[in-house]
Amino acid sequence: MAKNTARTIVMVAGESSGDLYGAKVVEAIAARAPQIKFYGIGGKGMRSKGVRLLASSDELAVVGVTEVLAKAGKIWKAWRGMRRFIKDQKPHLAVLIDYPGFNLRLAKLFHAHAVPVLYYVSPQVWAWRSGRIKKIAKRVSKMAVILPFEAPLYKKAGVDAEFVGHPLLDILETGLTRHEARRRLEVSRDTLLIGLLPGSREQEVKGLLPPLIGAAKILKRDFPSSRFIIPLASTIRKDEVQGLIARAAQGAQGAQGALPVEIVEGRTFEVMRAADCLLVVSGTATLEGAIAGAPMVIIYRLSPITYLIGRMLVNVRCIGLANIVVGKKVVPELLQDEVTPQRIAREAKAILQNAAKRKAIKGEFQRIRNKLGGRGAAQRVARMALQMMGVR
Secondary structure, rough: OOOOOOEEEEEOOHHHHHHHHHHHHHHHHHHHHOOEEEEEEEEHHHHOOOOOEEEEEOOOOOOOOHHHHHHHHHHHHHHHHHHHHHHHOOOHHHHHHHOOOHHHHHHHHHHHHOOOOEEOOOOOOOOOOOOOOHHHHHOOEEEEEEOOHHHHHHHHHOEEEEEEOHHHHHOOOOOOOOHHHHHHHHOOOOOOEEEEOOOOOOHHHHHHHHHHHHHHHHHHHHHOOOOEEEEEEEOOOHHHHHHHHHHOOOOOOOOOOOOOEEEOOOOOOHHHOOOEEEEEEEHHHHHHHHHHHHOOEEEEEOOHHHEEEEOOOOOOOOOOOHHHOOOOOOOOOEEEEOOOOOOOOOOOOOHOOHHHHHHHHHHHHHHHHHHHHOOHHHHHHHHHHHHHHOOO
């Protein structure tokens, strides 16, 4: 153990998944070196582990070129706060988690002040903006990557990169059975359960929950005994979702009563493990659902300008991480104008009514779990961080 001198680590996560991963890393570092102090940007998870937040990730999570304009003021305020902190406090290490639009610029600032940078959860340079890898090589001291094919890509470009395994394997209750998940959620064995996952960003939920509710209306008509559960992301307010459900479900009254969309908080994996099908917004949740073995329909919609730019820059055939890791389109993906209640419901029915298809999907998803490495990602990242600081 190092001498009891004041050491400071800056943790920066701009979204809910990064906050979750960051909290695990802080916990692992603190167990080995309790004298270290943590500051940075994050959410409830990192705050609960003792990180003194200079800004909240709840206010910063965005996707797209035009979408970022709505939060430009808050992002700029967070940037200025971090810039002052680096200059005044001179931290010993920066751990930057995903959120590349902000964090790669921040990495340049840390590098200029001779602060080592450990980047955890790689920018998806294999999907788009591959030119970023040159910036990473100049600004980042060490990359901790979570997908197995990323490490060779970075090493080829001269970046010190190591595959640490996927943090979801530490966070998710992977031994949870379908029976136990349903018991906890009070869902009977024979009930058709569909999970609705509208995203972890406010703009996603506002834009994509209504078509998900519309699809649920159609599915409820075709499968009268079905139930629908939304596992709420920690970054989204429950009252906002309730309002969206109420407006979207108007006219859904029928012989079975109101459209039964329930909201649960902090129980995402339970819903995924218990569900017969997920209707899910593209993002980390698709990989989480694949680990749970849940068949799904992936949706996403951006502003027309952002989508047009993306079409020119993105060089992958799939958008969902579940499909990307497998290497082919195992489950359907609906984009832009395809994201309608009718189309979502049609794709879900094609899965629900075909037992052979569901079995094939689950078989492919089992391959994902085998590719993601073992448990212990946070522990490995913690060891890297302490080594970079010279703490034994």
